[in-house]
Amino acid sequence: MDALKTSPALPRSAAAGAFLPRESGLAMEPCRLDQPMESKRSPATLQIALLFRRLFIFLGTALLTIAGGYEMYGVVKVGGVTVLEALLLAFFLLLLAWVAFSFMSAVAGFVVLATGRMGGLAVAHDDPRSELSSRTAMLLPTYNEDPHELMARLRAMYESVAGTGQGAQFDWFLLSDTTDPDIWIREEMAFIALRRDCGADRLYYRHRSDNTARKSGNIADWVRRFGAAYDHMIVLDADSLMSGETIVRLVHAMETRPSAALIQTQPVIVNARSLFSRLQQFAGRVYGPIIATGNAWWHGPESNYWGHNAIIRVRAFAEHAGLPELRGRRPFGGHILSHDFVEAALMRRAGWAIYMAPELGGSFEEGPPSILDFAARDRRWCQGNLQHLAVLPARGLHWVSRVHLLTGIGSYITAPMWLIFLVLGLLISLQANFIRPEYFPKGFSLFPTWPQQDPILAAWVFAATMGLLIVPKFLAYLALISRREERSSFSRPFRVLVGILSETLLAALIAPSMMIFQSVAVTEILLGRDAGWQVQRRSGGEVAQREIYRKLAAPTLCGLLMGLSAFAVSLPLLLWMSPVIAGLVLAIPLGLATSRRSASAGLFATPEDRQPPPVVLRANELAALSRIEFTGALQQLREDSELLISHLESVPRENRRKFERIDVALATARAKIEQCDSFDEAVKWLDKSEVRAVLSNAAVLQRVVELRCTGP
Template sequence: MFARRATFAVLFFLAMTGSLVLAAMALAPGGLGFVDIVALILFAFTLPWMVAGFCNALIGFVIMRYAADPVAAVLPAVGKVRDDDRVTASTAILLCVRNELPVRTIRNLEPMLDGLCASGYAERFHLYLLSDTSDAALATAEEALFSELITTWRDRIAISYRRRTVNHGFKAGNIREFCERWGSRHEFAVTLDADSFMPADAIIRLVRIMQVDPKLGILQGLIVGLPSTSMFARIFQFGMRLGMRSYTIGSAWWQGDCGPYWGHNAILRLKPFIAHCQLPLLTGDGGEARHILSHDQIEAALMRSAGYHVRVVPREDLGWEDNPPTLLEFMRRDLRWCQGNMQYLRLVTLPNLTPVSRYQLVLAILMFVGSPAWVGLLGLATAALIHCDDPANIMRPDLGSALIAWVLLMWFSPKIAGALDVLLVPKERRAFGGAGRFTVNFAIETIYSIVLCPILWISHTIFLSGRLFNRDVHWMGQVRDDHVVPFGLAMRDLWPQTLVGCLSLGLVLFYQPWAIPYILLLAGGPAFAAPFATVTAWPVLGTLAARIGVGRLPEETTTPEHLLELALPAITPESRPPLTSSV
């Protein structure tokens, strides 16, 4: 493991150093001035997340192509488990909800319950419906429908429902209350979010792995998106599917027993979790106690510091989730993550954390800190262009082009690695609808990401600026169903992005029209943020995309039986696109 971590560290150092040297050489045709040095500092803040992605993708791609079993290569315990191993441990299944539609939640639960009962191990499982719902109407519906669910399954599997009236400690507090009340009854706990779907065989597989390795404290399953009829969600989850594959395998190879925990679709060993993973309270600016919003990664760090392993199973059949159907819903969730990750600034120095755990916390912070740096680079680039008399005085054309190509390669490397792996395996190509459709979808997702990311950078920058004045976001229920985003609403929420993008494009167009293709990479998305939010939310466009195969996922080609039970519109026979290629 030391050699693996040293390999990653060397790759990371070389990519960081090489990127900065290339940038310095590109910016120095007339020597490095004050503005150039500021640009290099900002560029350095954008690099860690991209460089980590590039290194993980490179390692992951090599493992995917050359390991006989990529999953066993990063999780040896998988090789010790057989499909006929008995399930002997008592496992709680924890579903955490807050202001969610109970009908949708029950839709995702019943196939899982049916599978557990059919497995013959139903008596080893107990489902806990842990509600923090504060909306009175939803609470009434929730109580009625969850009570009906308990009655329906009473003689087959144990189900308990509890609703807290105060959202104390957010989701981590919800689970902590379960631990104090019922945790001693069970050996393991599977954590689910309101939008999670895990089939019974996936849960049983995780339990079996935990049984054969008593040092495992947290075992995280890979999570992929459920087929959707939202255009925004379809393209996002297509890209996520490609990127997660290489990134997770690569990071699991060198992180080893310090793996990730994403807070759901995972299994915990309850005794050490209860003993060692209670989150500390943070002190607010006014001296009041503040709870941690992003609980998952710090819980993983505490579990590892207690001597237990945290690992990931990089398989794509262990669990699914709904992705936000619109840009505005996506941004709401994204800012909640941003606020939570910024709390890690106070936790990086906790005693007894492993170096890898500290690295993970720092990287989670830099994931969002890089956004103001990107916005700063956009501002510097715009100012430099409108004041330049000769483009060669700003950046050497040859090295500048190489720098842009290198940044794009690092930015998209996890998705490129995933795409190459798909294209090189005939079975994978067919699962994604054939090489032609897959290539078109990859091109669409690339443009989509170039538009989306700068919009989010500006959103993060505004929010982080507001954090200086104690601006907070709150944990509320998501709107998970497809819905229209009126253009007026999009403009109201996205006017800062529109203003920044249009101002940058307008100034460059007026002073240096030749530079529009370059500034478009950073300013194009924000300039068109409002129409992008509106168009990608059109239900009719999403339905058409599902029908013709835009953003097509393997589950839409060959649908697992447990997903058919969900009756998702995107995988009904009417919406499933026909196969047009066998290669």
């Protein structure tokens, strides 16, 4: 993608509609959560098999929780159960149930992979050479992302689909919600260059000035304008990549399964460049298969949606997945942030099947490059998942869909629960050490009452709980080495085992800091603080040391306070809590070490590192090419007539009405422009919000570019 040079003006007819096809919209209205939806469809499922699968998961979870709770009661019952001990037991039961639930799904995934009997949708066996009869739209939403890298990924996928011979069945839409005016114009420049290089007219670009409802609103806007022309849409993220073979197989699966509304792939993390992102990439690649396979095994046609790298039946989505605004103020009210879970639940409520295809492959994404970036993304997801508390009571939802919503909520609520659990343990120890016990309570007693717990039994309960967390990792290792193709795609089995041990140690040290971050996030949300819409730093981003020191100071302080409290009780208690305390005290060194870019993956190498898939390799090659030269939004439009004509055609015509709300930024920009004698003055005087307003108004933009230029 060479730098775009100034081109002669296109005829108006050539530029007209250059960015978008003719509109063909579908109605998409917000659904009602307080009214059940009459199900007109009944997907064919193996109900008896699913019943036994779900009994295995939930009965196993219940038995493990009861057994662990009974043993924990044996720890605290010696000498009577105090109020603090009762609270400790209650939190332990809730947390153990959460761990046991994940453990049972992992065991199921291991058994399925070991026996070779997949429990999800067998999409991997669909023939990618089958001729497709349907039309599919590839949707790539973006918000202030790097246009050069975005177009590299888009072009790599476009070429990969074209390589299957079925590219004519796909149209590609770059759906921009970008607010930065410079990035907006760079997107348009890169898009024009992309269309020229590919020589194709099935590539489209739409910029939305009104960012209502964020990504879900972006997709809904596309459905209302263009959805009727397509049978399916494959929704991507800005960092998504999918191979052409996978895309064609997904479409074929939808054509041959008319009851399906959505098929979700399992994205694999690629392009990790820092130690932190390599840890995520390695963990997802090694442990992900048994978790996703286990979930698909018992979810059946009530699976979930992760918001990207999935194919969706457009009419089912338009008719049943319109999201309502939640009542009340932000952060709980307003537009639903984590829209994917809710959209899947609403389509399943209408009788459509939602499937997961974990064995498919060819689906990729990137991960956050540091603990801080992971925590920032997690903060937004936390708010979105806690919003689901308002969706849970919706009438008519399938009970498995409610489990998905509860799982999303629980993934964040458990962080403050673990913190409270640790604090309760400290308080009980401090109470026993510093508060004088009442050995002879009021009333007749032959023997004194000694405050104590059973330390040996406590050690066994702790070991068993840790086992539920660690055993799935080794089951994932056994599943990996038991399959010849998977085993050969990694490095030597012993090296993978050492990688698992190293990842487990580092993850255990990082986990306490994430517990603090998530606990703070939950607290902020409960206090009414909105997360906003922040731009994500992708895998290639660098983190400033000052930012690491500032943001990891709180976990470090928590670790010091917890360590001092434990040491004040006894050295054994300090040693007992040392894994958590060490992770918190070392938060800053860990943050610095894991955010640095590393040239080699080392122990955490994955098959995608050793032999990058063609679509990933092609995207990286394109991203490494020289970038388009850029001088500024207004300057670029003035210099490039082709870009200016295309941009003006894409901007909605002004339709002013009496007494309508005044756009303050546009009004200010108009006033400033009227006082400017030259183009250079206007460029210097207008701020970013005003430039954005000018770019959205054809008449004002033309007025600006027509100003005389005083420069050379």
